[in-house]
Amino acid sequence: MRFNYGGSQALAMRSAQGAKGDVFASADERWMQEAATRGLLAGDATTFARNRLVVIVPRTNPGRIRSLKDLARRGLKIVLGADAVPVGRYSRIALRQLGADPALGPDYAARVLANVVSEEETVKAVVGKVQLGEADAGIVYASDVTPAVARFVRAIEIPAGANVIATYPIAVLRGSAQPEDARAFVALVTSPEGQRVLAKWKFLPADAQH
């Protein structure tokens, strides 16, 4: 089995341009939908995992960020995923939803976004810049805070009411040279065994409620 990792959008674009593959797993329903619209899928996509967003700050905490409210303080260096990257889109939605909290205020998202110094092309790039202490904070998936990463960063939870739960669909590609094996792989990922492995890495189960 060979894995080809990349931003969902990049993988979808590459598949559309004729890159070969058996299974497409996306961190965003939008790009799976895009793949379906372009006729790249054999059959329907199924959800195999869900993920929530967390704010991460370096353990050295150069921006002295202790709560979500601190993110709106002027002069901070915040990195987010670019708007076209799922994590970036979700981050912006979550920030807007946090504005409903009177303690944060309706202009919360605008004030946080004014602190954005870089729009990264993958969520791993967000993790990297926070991990190295170059950025004061970033927004990533809970699953990105792996044990190795957690040595350098601290996560600040985003309340479930304002959080965006990413849904991860998986599907067999029409161009697959071994559709049987491809379907077996999808079945394994969605099986209780596969879900246990995903849960270990902080993914929410596929059937989690919002």
Added chain:
Amino acid sequence: MTARAPRNGIGFVAVLGIAATVLLAAFVALPFVALLLRVSPAQMAARLGEPVVLDALRLSLVTSGAATAIVVLLGTPVAWLLATREFPGKRVLEVLLDLPMVLPPTVAGFALLMAFGRMGLAGQALGAFGVTLPFTTVGVIVAQVFMAVPFFVGPARAGFSTVDGKLLDAAATLRASETFTFFRVALPLAAPALLAGAAMSGARALGEFGATITFAGNLPGSTQTMPLAVYVALQSDLDTAVLLSVLLIVMAFVLLLGLRSAPRGWLWNRDRART
């Protein structure tokens, strides 16, 4: 064996040369042609005024221009030294200056962060003076300089090495100082090599992506150069991505062709240097 094969005949090697040229040229040209065919001139014109395109264009010209100037200004004396002196550790220095070429650009970006980032080895000292490089336009230039250095120093050094030693000796016997010899003899004679090196490093800076996005980040107007804008657009808006790519290609083509075909005696008067 006294007779030499005529150079203008169609021998085996010539046929091989022509075949390889056609193959290689087609291989390199085809992706560019594919990009160019993708957009009509009308589409190009319509999108040329978009802020994201103009911002990226302006930023790319400013940063790659500055990076090339820095590389040439610092690289020329280094190349002269390497070409004219023997000193301990010279080989190591040469290899060091070539190293950025083999480093994957993203790795280079991380290394730059660890060196010049605000938590980096030298970056903490810079921070004491209020200088931070990541997420700034100056950071973009730093990343480009790092990646472009080998493309100038190599050719420039080779250019200085081919300057006829007898001319330098002659200048010395006429009691010319090294400074005078460097500016009036060596520099004019090596000018074509220096220009070629400047063009290569300029093109490298113009196309720089991985080190830039990793070290300086990606924000329209301050760090999003054309290659970064292409990459971001590629993920959502293929037409803008193609337009930006075509612009980038045209700029690089003009730059490389222009500096390569610079007339003899342009910039320095070579003929005067000879006499």
